[in-house]
Amino acid sequence: MSTIDAAAAVKTAYDYLLKVSPNSSAFSNFRLEEIRQDDAQDFVLVISYDEAGDFGFDRKKQYKEFKIVDDGKIEWMKIFNPV
Numbered sequence: 001m002s003t004i005d006a007a008a009a010v011k012t013a014y015d016y017l018l019k020v021s022p023n024s025s026a027f028s029n030f031r032l033e034e035i036r037q038d039d040a041q042d043f044v045l046v047i048s049y050d051e052a053g054d055f056g057f058d059r060k061k062q063y064k065e066f067k068i069v070d071d072g073k074i075e076w077m078k079i080f081n082p083v
Helices: 006-020
Strands: 027-037 043-052 059-068 074-079
Touching: 006 027, 006 043, 006 059, 006 074, 027 059
Parallel strands: none
Antiparallel strands: 027 043, 043 059, 059 074
16 A cells, blocks of 8 residues: 555655656646556556746647656656647
């Protein structure tokens, strides 16, 4: 059984994304796209956000997928390409 709940997993992923991204000040419109627990009861989730380009009107939608293990640590983060 996981020692963290879904809300804590989302906050952990969000905080981690901001911490490891050097251009996180250009991110906006965060959205939780998906969350589930795998067979090991670890959380796997997708967060999307808009990333500003050189101009205010050229925003690009980005997606990141995270795995948060049962002790609340990030196991991995990767680019997610929705189909």
